Amino acid sequence: DAKTTQPNSMESNEEEPVHLPCNHSTISGTDYIHWYRQLPSQGPEYVIHGLTSNVNNRMASLAIAEDRKSSTLILHRATLRDAAVYYCIPSNDYKLSFGAGTTVTVRA
Amino acid sequence: GAGVSQSPSNKVTEKGKDVELRCDPISGHTALYWYRQSLGQGLEFLIYFQGNSAPDKSGLPSDRFSAERTGGSVSTLTIQRTQQEDSAVYLCASSLTGGLSTEAFFGQGTRLTVV
Numbered sequence: 001d002a003k004t005t006q007p008n009s010m011e012s013n014e015e016e017p018v019h020l021p022c023n024h025s026t027i028s029g030t031d032y033i034h035w036y037r038q039l040p041s042q043g044p045e046y047v048i049h050g051l052t053s054n055v056n057n058r059m060a061s062l063a064i065a066e067d068r069k070s071s072t073l074i075l076h077r078a079t080l081r082d083a084a085v086y087y088c089i090p091s092n093d094y095k096l097s098f099g100a101g102t103t104v105t106v107r108a
Numbered sequence: 109g110a111g112v113s114q115s116p117s118n119k120v121t122e123k124g125k126d127v128e129l130r131c132d133p134i135s136g137h138t139a140l141y142w143y144r145q146s147l148g149q150g151l152e153f154l155i156y157f158q159g160n161s162a163p164d165k166s167g168l169p170s171d172r173f174s175a176e177r178t179g180g181s182v183s184t185l186t187i188q189r190t191q192q193e194d195s196a197v198y199l200c201a202s203s204l205t206g207g208l209s210t211e212a213f214f215g216q217g218t219r220l221t222v223v
Contacts, residue, residue, distance in 0.1 A: 036212075043112075043199050043214030044151065094139060094206035095164070098151035
């Protein structure tokens with residue numbers, strides 16, 4: 001599994017964008033980059049995933065560096081409900097290896 | 109539609125007793141996974157099912173842990189002779205296939221406390 005490095009924590013104000021970086025310099029060519037989040041007292045929730053191109057969905061955007069050694073999850077307008085632990089997970093099979101993730105706090 | 113359902117949501121058991129944790133995946137999902145999350149820790153992979161078969165049991169921590177899946181649907185995780193270190197939240201997830209880019213849907217988990 002590719003090793004990932006994420007900041008331990010980030011703070012944001014409500015309605016402002018949040019940029020969550022992830023370094024995965026040992027990523028393999030077949031690894032997709034998955035992002036999941038875990039709200040307090042809940043199971044993880046899928047956010048987005050991509051391979052090479054930037055991806056957008058209703059929840060977030062994923063910007064993938066050209067060399068794929070890093071990626072950034074972008075929450076365009078943070079809400080209080082976005083307070084969670086965010087996990088960046090490179091994977092090329094069924095198994096998701098969760099690291100420590102980034103704890104996002106959103107201030108009202 | 110219904111998501112992944114786990115029962116019970118909480119279980120308190122005495123050390124040495126056996127426990128069974130149940131997972132009802134999303135209908136039609138062929139892949140099913142068990143993870144556990146100890147207090148303040150990350151999620152730890154336990155086992156992966158594709159249909160009723162378990163091609164990857166590499167995360168089961170000891171032979172006290174076993175799991176089965178029947179009818180390509182419901183799965184049961186059994187922990188025999190529970191120990192205090194088994195206390196954790198046990199999470200089940202399912203996905204449409206076990207492929208490279210399929211989204212996994214997680215249940216709310218079963219919080220197991222061994223006293």
